[in-house]
Amino acid sequence: MTRSPVKVLYIDDEENNLLAFKASFRRQYEIYTANSAAEGLKVLQNLSVEVIIADQKMPQTTGVEFFKSIATTYPDPIRILLTGYTDIAALADAINHGDIYRYITKPWNDLELHNSIKNAHDAYRAKIDLRNKVMELEKTNDELNRFIYSISHELRAPLVSVIGIVNLVKMEGLYHSSGEYWELIESCSNKLDYYIQKTLQYYKNNKNVSDKSSIDFQRLVEEIIDLYAYTDRDTKFNLHINQSTQFMGDAFRIEVILGNLISNAIKYQKASEQNKSVDITIEATSFSAEILITDNGLGILNEHLEKIFTQFFKTKNNKGSGLGLFIVKEALNKINGKIDVSSSLDQGTTFKITIPNAG
Amino acid sequence: MPAKMERPLKVMLIDDNIIDLKINSKIILLSKLFDDIIQFQSAEEALNYFHHYRNQPEELPDLILLDIQMPEMDGFDFLDKYKNFPPATKEKSLIAMLSSTLDYGDIKKAEANPYVIKLLKKPLSPLELEKIFKSNFKY
Numbered sequence: 001m002t003r004s005p006v007k008v009l010y011i012d013d014e015e016n017n018l019l020a021f022k023a024s025f026r027r028q029y030e031i032y033t034a035n036s037a038a039e040g041l042k043v044l045q046n047l048s049v050e051v052i053i054a055d056q057k058m059p060q061t062t063g064v065e066f067f068k069s070i071a072t073t074y075p076d077p078i079r080i081l082l083t084g085y086t087d088i089a090a091l092a093d094a095i096n097h098g099d100i101y102r103y104i105t106k107p108w109n110d111l112e113l114h115n116s117i118k119n120a121h122d123a124y125r126a127k128i129d130l131r132n133k134v135m136e137l138e139k140t141n142d143e144l145n146r147f148i149y150s151i152s153h154e155l156r157a158p159l160v161s162v163i164g165i166v167n168l169v170k171m172e173g174l175y176h177s178s179g180e181y182w183e184l185i186e187s188c189s190n191k192l193d194y195y196i197q198k199t200l201q202y203y204k205n206n207k208n209v210s211d212k213s214s215i216d217f218q219r220l221v222e223e224i225i226d227l228y229a230y231t232d233r234d235t236k237f238n239l240h241i242n243q244s245t246q247f248m249g250d251a252f253r254i255e256v257i258l259g260n261l262i263s264n265a266i267k268y269q270k271a272s273e274q275n276k277s278v279d280i281t282i283e284a285t286s287f288s289a290e291i292l293i294t295d296n297g298l299g300i301l302n303e304h305l306e307k308i309f310t311q312f313f314k315t316k317n318n319k320g321s322g323l324g325l326f327i328v329k330e331a332l333n334k335i336n337g338k339i340d341v342s343s344s345l346d347q348g349t350t351f352k353i354t355i356p357n358a359g
Numbered sequence: 360m361p362a363k364m365e366r367p368l369k370v371m372l373i374d375d376n377i378i379d380l381k382i383n384s385k386i387i388l389l390s391k392l393f394d395d396i397i398q399f400q401s402a403e404e405a406l407n408y409f410h411h412y413r414n415q416p417e418e419l420p421d422l423i424l425l426d427i428q429m430p431e432m433d434g435f436d437f438l439d440k441y442k443n444f445p446p447a448t449k450e451k452s453l454i455a456m457l458s459s460t461l462d463y464g465d466i467k468k469a470e471a472n473p474y475v476i477k478l479l480k481k482p483l484s485p486l487e488l489e490k491i492f493k494s495n496f497k498y
Contacts, residue, residue: 153428153459153460153461153462156459156461157376157428157459157481158378160459160481160482161376161378161379161382161481161482163482164379164382164383164386164481164482164483165382167386167482167483167484167485168382168385168386168389171386171389171485172389197461200461204463252463
């Protein structure tokens with residue numbers, strides 16, 4: 001593959017330098033010259049060059065001033081500054097504000113300048129390649145997310161129909177008409193639905209959009225309890241929610257975090273426990289929300305405590321998917337939250353979450 | 360506030376999924392809350408019905424259970440048309456959305472729509488239906 005020659009723009013008020021440059025390099029590069037910053041800008045407006053060489057000392061606009069002026073409009077070309085004298089202030093300014101790649105003293109050495117242009121061009125290619133790669137990755141990532149998302153929706157619709165049919169069977173008093181088959185269908189369907197919901201939560205959390213809305217913890221917690229407690233009417237909830245100020249946060253992620261933790265607190269109760277209880281304490285201030293969720297359930301083995309936030313970690317005895325706490329952790333990462341857990345076997349578990357107030 | 364309703368009460372189901380139409384109409388039938396069930400497989404057909412009976416309010420439903428994701432005209436498109444219905448029609452025919460969606464955007468959009476009295480999740484729960492019935496109809 002032959003690559004088209006590197007396009008170089010050289011700006012210098014001294015006509016002789018422009019001519020000398022052309023004479024030395026016209027075979028290697030496609031050269032454009034301009035005798036002032038204004039003329040140089042005109043060239044940039046008409047075609048995209050890869051390397052710009054500018055003389056520092058020019059009337060009206062200096063090289064550094066020119067580079068500064070095109071910093072946002074033409075960020076891509078690599079800049080080389082030429083100057084006849086070593087002015088440390090100009091040098092510092094060039095490096096700090098002009099995004100200069102090389103600094104070359106006049107009169108230039110042909111080989112040195114040639115190498116600098118070559119390196120500059122490599123830097124240009126690397127920059128563009130990297131940007132293209134990032135764009136490509138973002139695109140495939142986005143497509144993958146959308147694919148998983150829509151597949152989950154498509155999978156869920158018929159599943160929800162199945163659950164609807166089971167409900168009808170119950171309503172018509174046929175639930176026990178075929179041994180335990182209906183019960184098994186129901187339990188499998190619920191499990192599948194749970195996985196689909198977790199998958200959706202995971203991918204939704206992965207997308208980087210974050211919203212900032214006003215969170216009413218009392219209402220949110222009550223809604224979540226309503227949603228999950230229908231499976232278990234025995235558990236008693238003790239809420240101590242103290243929210244004195246407006247709390248701004250990512251409503252979806254906070255709901256996912258609390259939803260997973262509260263449903264776990266309900267799910268992992270001891271069957272033998274007479275007084276199943278879940279205490280939820282929230283202290284929301286202008287700074288953060290401190291949330292404690294404590295249950296008197298099964299508890300977690302000490303050696304498992306470190307692994308519970310890992311994807312697909314499951315224990316032999318429990319009916320988890322290995323996704324819930326992983327998603328909690330991921331969601332907290334996205335909103336700069338923290339989670340701590342303490343637990344003793346057969347006594348219960350406490351999760352402590354801190355979420356910053358984004359208001 | 361419960362509207363004054365007289366029997367017979369009609370409910371309209373709009374859902375492109377024929378199985379869900381079947382399931383939901385059966386659930387409504389067993390709930391004995393409504394006397395009449397009108398079913399449509401597309402929002403367009405439902406609109407035609409409203410147009411056809413625009414001068415016969417007794418034929419219009421008291422409650423519409425509207426699916427969100429449907430080909431061509433979806434639930435939100437239907438709501439856009441519904442917005443321009445005569446006030447009397449809007450007063451008579453209340454709308455609840457019924458969907459399996461977990462899409463946060465859809466959920467927010469449905470909750471924000473002033474004409475949607477409630478977003479119900481599939482599968483339709485007889486309890487939820489009864490709640491809607493009790494808070495919106497007295498007879």
